[in-house]
Amino acid sequence: xxxxxxxAPAKKxxxxxxxxxxAPAKKAAAPKKATAKKATAKKAAAPKKATAKKAAPAKKATAKKAAPAKKATTKKAAAPKKAxxxxxxxAAFMKALTxxxxxxxxxxxxxxxxxxxxxxxxxYIKKNNLQxxxxxxxxxxxxxxxxxxxxxxxxxxxxxxxxxxxxx
Numbered sequence: 001x002x003x004x005x006x007x008a009p010a011k012k013x014x015x016x017x018x019x020x021x022x023a024p025a026k027k028a029a030a031p032k033k034a035t036a037k038k039a040t041a042k043k044a045a046a047p048k049k050a051t052a053k054k055a056a057p058a059k060k061a062t063a064k065k066a067a068p069a070k071k072a073t074t075k076k077a078a079a080p081k082k083a084x085x086x087x088x089x090x091a092a093f094m095k096a097l098t099x100x101x102x103x104x105x106x107x108x109x110x111x112x113x114x115x116x117x118x119x120x121x122x123x124y125i126k127k128n129n130l131q132x133x134x135x136x137x138x139x140x141x142x143x144x145x146x147x148x149x150x151x152x153x154x155x156x157x158x159x160x161x162x163x164x165x166x167x168x
Contacts, residue, residue: 102147103166117163121145 096111107120125131125139132138132153139145139154146152149162 097167100166100168102144103163105144106148114160114163114167117167118160121159121163 098111137156
């Protein structure tokens with residue numbers, strides 16, 4: 001009798017599993033009649049899968065997670081139908097700015113956009129071998145750069161903010 005009581009809850013969970021699988025099959029069968037044949041095939045295969053899943057309930061959870069992921073990928077594939085346009089640069093970055101006297105000693109007196117100023121400073125740093133050999137992210141300032149930076153060693157992340165003070 002003890003065996004019978006153990007089997008009864010297992011049958012109920014199996015019944016719940018099959019009903020959970022039948023509901024999406026009915027939704028899929030509504031738009032097309034061809035999918036109805038597939039749905040009946042799934043219904044016939046469902047009890048076999050339920051008996052196999054009694055031994056390994058962990059596989060059921062992964063199977064459910066895998067199914068929505070497939071649906072999400074199909075939605076993502078359908079979404080990007082827009083025509084690609086050429087990327088326009090931000091006008092604020094392209095605006096030519098005049099460097100201060102200290103900065104002009106490093107990059108020259110000609111007005112240049114921020115992006116070009118940063119490129120010129122990096123060219124100066126690499127030309128004069130001013131990167132810290134142990135930590136390449138740090139810049140060891142020489143006499144000209146120490147006037148611009150205000151200190152002897154600067155990280156590459158501080159570079160843009162320190163340069164901004166010397167541009168008008």
